[in-house]
Structure formats: C-alpha cells, structure tokens
Amino acid sequence: MHALEQKILSEGIVLSDQVLKVDAFLNHQIDPVLMQQIGKEFAARFKDAGITKIITIEASGIAPAVMAGLELGVPVIFARKYQSLTLKDDLYRSKVFSFTKQIESTIAISNKHISSSDKALVIDDFLANGQAALGLADLIHQANAEVVGIGIVIEKSFQPGRQLLLDKGYRVESLARVKSLENGTVEFVRD
Amino acid sequence: MHALEQKILSEGIVLSDQVLKVDAFLNHQIDPVLMQQIGKEFAARFKDAGITKIITIEASGIAPAVMAGLELGVPVIFARKYQSLTLKDDLYRSKVFSFTKQIESTIAISNKHISSSDKALVIDDFLANGQAALGLADLIHQANAEVVGIGIVIEKSFQPGRQLLLDKGYRVESLARVKSLENGTVEFVRD
Numbered sequence: 001m002h003a004l005e006q007k008i009l010s011e012g013i014v015l016s017d018q019v020l021k022v023d024a025f026l027n028h029q030i031d032p033v034l035m036q037q038i039g040k041e042f043a044a045r046f047k048d049a050g051i052t053k054i055i056t057i058e059a060s061g062i063a064p065a066v067m068a069g070l071e072l073g074v075p076v077i078f079a080r081k082y083q084s085l086t087l088k089d090d091l092y093r094s095k096v097f098s099f100t101k102q103i104e105s106t107i108a109i110s111n112k113h114i115s116s117s118d119k120a121l122v123i124d125d126f127l128a129n130g131q132a133a134l135g136l137a138d139l140i141h142q143a144n145a146e147v148v149g150i151g152i153v154i155e156k157s158f159q160p161g162r163q164l165l166l167d168k169g170y171r172v173e174s175l176a177r178v179k180s181l182e183n184g185t186v187e188f189v190r191d
Numbered sequence: 192m193h194a195l196e197q198k199i200l201s202e203g204i205v206l207s208d209q210v211l212k213v214d215a216f217l218n219h220q221i222d223p224v225l226m227q228q229i230g231k232e233f234a235a236r237f238k239d240a241g242i243t244k245i246i247t248i249e250a251s252g253i254a255p256a257v258m259a260g261l262e263l264g265v266p267v268i269f270a271r272k273y274q275s276l277t278l279k280d281d282l283y284r285s286k287v288f289s290f291t292k293q294i295e296s297t298i299a300i301s302n303k304h305i306s307s308s309d310k311a312l313v314i315d316d317f318l319a320n321g322q323a324a325l326g327l328a329d330l331i332h333q334a335n336a337e338v339v340g341i342g343i344v345i346e347k348s349f350q351p352g353r354q355l356l357l358d359k360g361y362r363v364e365s366l367a368r369v370k371s372l373e374n375g376t377v378e379f380v381r382d
Contacts, residue, residue: 028304112215
C-alpha cells in the first residue's frame with residue numbers, strides 16, 4: 001500500500017535492526033486520514049469473504065480495525081489485555097507471549113458478541129512473531145466461529161510470524177511488508 | 192444526540208445505580224457507524240474552535256477520537272496508561288485516580304507530538320468523576336498548549352465530573368447526559 005509505505009519512510013524511526021517505531025501515525029499519535037485509507041484497503045482485500053465481525057486487540061489495533069469495520073459494515077470487538085470491572089461476563093481467554101516485552105499476558109473477549117455463525121477478520125497493527133494474531137484467532141475458534149483472514153498494517157517479514165500463520169492455513173494480508181531494517185533503513189518486500 | 196441515546200436505551204445495560212455497561216457498542220464491541228456519527232457530532236460542535244489536535248486515552252477513547260479527528264482533519268494522540276518499550280522519549284506524565292477501580296495510574300504522552308501552538312480537544316468515552324479528563328488536560332497544559340474543550344460520549348450527570356470541569360473553566364460537550372440509572376432505568380438530562 002503506497003501511502004502507508006511512504007508514511008513509514010517519512011515518519012517511521014528505525015530504532016534497531018528489529019524495531020520500527022511508528023508512534024507518529026499509528027501507535028501513539030494516529031493519522032485518521034491514513035487510517036481511513038487503511039480501512040478501505042482492508043475492505044477491498046476482504047470484500048468477498050463474507051466477513052461479519054472484526055476482532056482486534058487494544059490499543060493500537062483499534063483505529064485501523066474501526067475504519068475497516070466502517071467500510072465493511074460490520075462491528076469490531078477489541079480484545080482486552082486484562083479483565084476490567086464491568087466486563088464480568090463469561091469470557092473467551094487466550095495467553096499471548098510478547099517477545100518484545102518478554103511477558104505473557106491474557107487476552108479476552110466476551111462470549112456475548114461473537115457466535116458460531118460469525119466469519120471473523122483479525123486485524124492488528126504489527127505482525128512480528130505472530131503470537132497476538134494466533135491468540136486472537138484462538139479466541140475466535142473458542143466461539144466456534146470462522147477465521148476468514150488476518151489483516152496486518154505493518155508486517156516485519158524478516159520475523160517468523162507470517163510463515164507461522166500461513167502454515168496454520170490462515171490467509172494473511174499485510175499492507176506494508178518490511179523486508180529489512182538493517183543499517184537504519186526501511187526496505188520493503190517487492191513481489 | 193438522538194442516535195446515541197437510542198443505542199444506550201436499546202443495548203446499554205444498567206448494572207447498578209452507578210454503572211452503565213455499554214460493551215455492546217463502545218467499550219468492548221464497537222459500532223463503527225455510530226462512531227462515525229459521534230465523530231461528526233463532535234466536529235460540528237467544535238468546528239469553529241480552531242482545533243489542531245485531539246487527545247484521548249486508551250482504549251475506549253480511541254474510536255470516537257479517531258472519527259472526530261477524521262472529520263476535523265487533525266491528528267489524534269492517545270495517552271498510554273503505562274510506558275511501553277518503544278515509547279522512550281521524554282514524556283508528559285500525569286496521575287489519574289480511578290474511583291471505579293480504586294487505583295491510581297500514570298498516563299503519559301510523548302512531548303514529540305504536541306507543542307505550545309496546539310489547540311487541543313480532549314475526547315473520552317465516559318465522564319463520571321472527571322479525573323481522566325483532568326489528567327489529559329494536565330498533559331496538554333504541560334506542553335503549554337491550549338485546552339479548547341472536552342468532548343464526552345456519555346456523561347453520568349449525577350456524578351461530580353462535569354461540574355468539576357466547568358468550575359475549572361473548561362467547555363464540556365457531552366453527547367449523551369445520563370441523569371439517573373435508578374431502578375434499572377436510564378434517564379437522560381433534558382434541557
């Protein structure tokens with residue numbers, strides 16, 4: 001996705017060979033116009049998939065997911081990383097290990113808002129090791145709903161997440177695929 | 192805002208005289224079409240205020256804030272409740288006490304994305320005791336930027352937050368004002 005790649009090149013900061021910081025438009029400050037373009041791109045790629053629900057995770061997944069939900073005309077559920085006071089329903093839960101933070105957290109969604117008839121699209125901001133996407137897919141499977149695909153804003157293609165998800169049979173659509181962050185430079189995958 | 196009040200009446204759940212659960216469309220599952228309507232309403236109310244930036248807090252503030260940012264043509268910053276690994280810049284920090292959870296947390300935004308020339312609109316999902324809104328306003332003041340107003344999706348008008356913010360001179364625009372949750376029934380403030 002050209003506009004996203006240009007934004008990464010102009011405002012992304014390469015912190016190391018492993019870490020791309022996009023706090024200027026996605027992870028802390030959010031560019032709503034870019035989010036709308038991202039939503040439209042996800043919608044175009046998945047328009048024939050019969051999606052009935054989008055599942056994402058707080059906090060950085062919410063903006064792209066809501067814009068995709070607006071375009072596709074479906075609700076969005078954001079998984080929480082902890083159990084809040086007013087979310088005391090029966091929950092689907094999954095464990096997610098973060099290699100970045102070296103911690104395991106529990107993510108959860110209420111069983112009230114997803115059912116076995118749902119065809120769900122997972123959306124997340126980053127794909128690195130694939131653990132968050134797998135956790136979200138696990139929540140959907142617990143509801144006996146179908147995972148029709150996984151939409152990623154920025155994929156770090158030099159990390160194992162994409163292949164892990166493909167090996168499990170998931171369709172993965174990443175709007176920007178970063179091949180390398182070496183020498184402080186962002187290089188994209190070209191087909 | 193009529194569409195929001197109707198949604199609260201049809202899908203909100205009164206858990207107690209104090210707690211209104213709106214996990215069906217705002218705090219867990221999100222209705223993107225309603226969020227767009229909310230964004231347009233905030234934009235209409237603040238269109239002449241010269242807003243340059245919207246400040247909200249993860250996670251439930253993000254969807255309405257991004258839709259308002261899209262309508263107003265300005266970026267959104269969401270304050271984080273903790274310091275993440277890739278957000279190591281100098282931060283503006285404030286303490287927020289949650290009466291609901293009975294805990295104090297630190298909220299923070301990077302000083303990279305806000306400056307003294309900004310005219311900032313605070314947006315949050317709920318207004319109860321006003322502590323989150325005050326914390327967000329404090330972050331803006333630390334940047335020597337101007338707080339031009341506070342936009343709230345659902346105000347619990349029987350709690351002290353609104354008056355507290357008005358007493359400090361802030362303009363408060365709440366799209367739904369809940370007068371009472373007594374007897375399991377939502378009653379709205381009528382002017």
